[in-house]
Amino acid sequence: MLDPRDRKILECLQRDAAISIGDLADQVALSVSACWRRIRNLEETGLITGRVALVDRKKANVGxxxxxxxxxxxxxxxxxxxxxxxxxxxxxxxxxxxxxxxxxxxxxxxxxxxxxxxxxxxxxxxxxxxxxxxxxxxxxxxxxxxxxxxxxx
CATH class of the missing domain: 3.30.70.920 (Lrp/AsnC effector binding domain/regulation of amino acid metabolism (RAM) domain)
Structure with a gap:
């Protein structure tokens, strides 16, 4: 079962997966190590399936x-x-x-x-x-x- 902090972590990562762990920890009011453990748990349970870079389709000429x-x-x-x-x-x-x-x-x-x-x-x-x-x-x-x-x- 996810708690509100896990949901907040997911919301933040869906907006910007490149956010630093320190900034993310600040946004969800956790220590860096506690935040990192939660992210690893979300990955291990399969809720987070990967992290990618989103490419601008128009700039990639596939608009x-x-x-x-x-x-x-x-x-x-x-x-x-x-x-x-x-x-x-x-x-x-x-x-x-x-x-x-x-x-x-x-x-x-x-x-x-x-x-x-x-x-x-x-x-x-x-x-x-x-x-x-x-x-x-x-x-x-x-x-x-x-x-x-x-x-x-």
Whole structure:
């Protein structure tokens, strides 16, 4: 069970994982060693799964977001494993989900242009059979966060 200090540590780290342990300890009113122990515990229990640097997509020249909805007529384990391997090998695909409803999967791609999206599309349809592939280009990012809500802990 997490206490309010653990939640505060998580909130701070979700905002800035590069914060110094001293500054973090000050913000959560703990000693440096107690704060460090709590972080290690959160990592060991798997609540913290890693720490990353977030790259500005526009500065990395992949400012366009494309959502791709995929429908397939094949639902075998073999096809699904091949699909997983295919999307894992394409770095422009940054998220993928299996869905309920009319579409089977949704992919989120980041690319510099429609032409590059078309290259990814051609790679997908060359490697796998789909019943339908529909693309939606994000026009404006209204909200983006990597932070998860902590109120359910």
């Amino acid at each position: 366009m977001t494309v959502f791709v909805a995929v429908r397939t007529s094949r639902h075998s384990i073999g096809w699904t494993e091949e699909f997983r391997a295919t999307i894992a090998a394409i770095p422009e695909i940054v998220e993928a989900y299996r869905l309920t409803g009319e579409m089977d999967y949704i992919l989120r791609l980041v690319v510099p242009s429609v032409e590059v999206y078309d290259e990814v599309y051609r790679e997908l349809i060359t490697r796998l059979d789909f019943m339908d592939v529909s693309a939606f280009i994000g026009m404006e990012e209204l909200k983006y966060t990597t932070a998860v809500p902590l109120k359910y802990l």
